[in-house]
Amino acid sequence: MLESSLDSLQNHALEQFSAWATEPQLTTRPQITQTLNQGSSHTAMLVVADDEASTRSYILRYCNRPSTPLGLSFGQEIACMKLANERGLAPKILWLDIDWQSMVIEFLDESGPVSYEELVALVRSIHSLPPELPPLNLQEQFEHYWQVAIERGHSTSALINPAEPALLSAIKALESESPVTCHNDLTPPNIRRRNQDLVAIDWEYAATGSPHFDMATLCCGWPGIDAGTFALEALGSRFSAQLLHIAIHLYATLNWNWHQAAGESPTCQQSPKTLLQRLEACL
The missing domain is CATH 3.90.1200.10 (Aminoglycoside phosphotransferase (APH), C-terminal lobe)
Structure with a gap:
């Protein structure tokens, strides 16, 4: 992906912060603080933003273009995440753009030891x-x-x-x-x-x-x-x-x-x- 396109994608997501399904609603434009993961098909960024009570963390994830997706369809992934989130098994999707294949999801702690x-x-x-x-x-x-x-x-x-x-x-x-x-x-x-x-x-x-x-x-x-x-x-x-x-x-x-x-x-x-x-x- 060209740098200008990458900047456009990130800015597009951040500028939509008032539409993010956060509770309470965000009061300031989020800021990207670091890259958490950059895989073969997508990148995940740590994002922080202020709401009425505190500063909170979120995850911005987007498709790496023009890479060829190796997973299944983005729409199928979203459908499964929503289904699983209803049972507490997947992160909550806070904002979604199908055309850009990008989403903002809740930040979750690392699992630590798993029994x-x-x-x-x-x-x-x-x-x-x-x-x-x-x-x-x-x-x-x-x-x-x-x-x-x-x-x-x-x-x-x-x-x-x-x-x-x-x-x-x-x-x-x-x-x-x-x-x-x-x-x-x-x-x-x-x-x-x-x-x-x-x-x-x-x-x-x-x-x-x-x-x-x-x-x-x-x-x-x-x-x-x-x-x-x-x-x-x-x-x-x-x-x-x-x-x-x-x-x-x-x-x-x-x-x-x-x-x-x-x-x-x-x-x-x-x-x-x-x-x-x-x-x-x-x-």
């Missing part, structure tokens, strides 16, 4: 949300990352082809289970606290989908957790050891292409061929 029981309860609460969102189409995500990675100059030999039979079979297996609302990115940085309760942020991959795939994405971000034990406790009677193994290795292949599309070094040390072989062994 095993708290994390299980958070997953169960998210999965209990009404499954009103569009379904997660894993095949489309594979194809999207494949195309973006090629556009970035990566050779097809360095990627995992979305047409691989093992991928198609694994996706079909996960689509056979009853779908639930999934966050699909519950890594430690995406968990905050409101008072003592855990709250999830960054819902850009949220969708209705496989609970086992949601477990795979979570356990990848919490390497100290035993995936089988955690998934059994979180999913209860829905748990399937085979589906969990399929989901874990399917996510590893998807994550490989995601890193190539995002221009980041893959965190996985295995080659694409090895990742596919491990997936095939689960089927």
Whole structure:
């Protein structure tokens, strides 16, 4: 994004402060104090402003243009955040601009240490949300990352082809289970606290989908957790050891292409061929 466009986007959000759904209403134009996160698809800024009683903090988040979004649609993320916020599971959206793909949300404290029981309860609460969102189409995500990675100059030999039979079979297996609302990115940085309760942020991959795939994405971000034990406790009677193994290795292949599309070094040390072989062994 050009600097002038970035300034325009930020100023547009700050100038709308009287329309922010804060209680009480802000009395001064907010100021950006620091960049909290600048990822492949969006940037989050810490903003402070005065109301009638005190100085408060907020988060301004906007899409990085002209970067190609790697998450799902912005509209879908907003719909899921609003649904989850009704249950206290997501930040409150205070201001929104669909055209600019930007929002202001409440500021939440870092989670600090998260207990095993708290994390299980958070997953169960998210999965209990009404499954009103569009379904997660894993095949489309594979194809999207494949195309973006090629556009970035990566050779097809360095990627995992979305047409691989093992991928198609694994996706079909996960689509056979009853779908639930999934966050699909519950890594430690995406968990905050409101008072003592855990709250999830960054819902850009949220969708209705496989609970086992949601477990795979979570356990990848919490390497100290035993995936089988955690998934059994979180999913209860829905748990399937085979589906969990399929989901874990399917996510590893998807994550490989995601890193190539995002221009980041893959965190996985295995080659694409090895990742596919491990997936095939689960089927």
